[in-house]
Amino acid sequence: MPSSSRPTGNYQIDFLDNIEGTYYLVDTVVVSDKIRALPGGLSKVNVLPLYGTTYTDDTMTFELKLSHKLLKNGFLTIKIPKELTYLGSPGCFNSF
Numbered sequence: 360m361p362s363s364s365r366p367t368g369n370y371q372i373d374f375l376d377n378i379e380g381t382y383y384l385v386d387t388v389v390v391s392d393k394i395r396a397l398p399g400g401l402s403k404v405n406v407l408p409l410y411g412t413t414y415t416d417d418t419m420t421f422e423l424k425l426s427h428k429l430l431k432n433g434f435l436t437i438k439i440p441k442e443l444t445y446l447g448s449p450g451c452f453n454s455f
Contacts, residue, residue, distance in 0.1 A: 399426040 374386040403424035410417045421437075429435065 402426045 369389055369391050371387060371389050373384060374388075375382040376385045401423055403422070405420075405422040407420040407422065408417050409419070423435070423437075425435070
């Protein structure tokens with residue numbers, strides 16, 4: 360999660376009306392109230408080994424639950440200890 364945040368600039372909200380399957384612009388407002396995305400944290404972490412046996416190659420699944428949703432184009436950075444290595448390509452997915 361970000362270690363700092365900053366307020367947004369002005370943003371525009373468009374109000375649309377659906378008339379017979381076509382959206383028409385009804386109104387537009389420019390909002391000058393600033394919003395700030397605050398850093399969040401992890402509310403749940405699970406590490407699930409496939410085999411759970413020492414001295415063997417194993418596949419680990421990391422399940423992370425954030426305390427709030429990421430904003431559009433937001434990201435989460437995970438640093439893996441150098442003692443762990445990848446066999447193949449790591450994968451990532453999200454569920455809502």
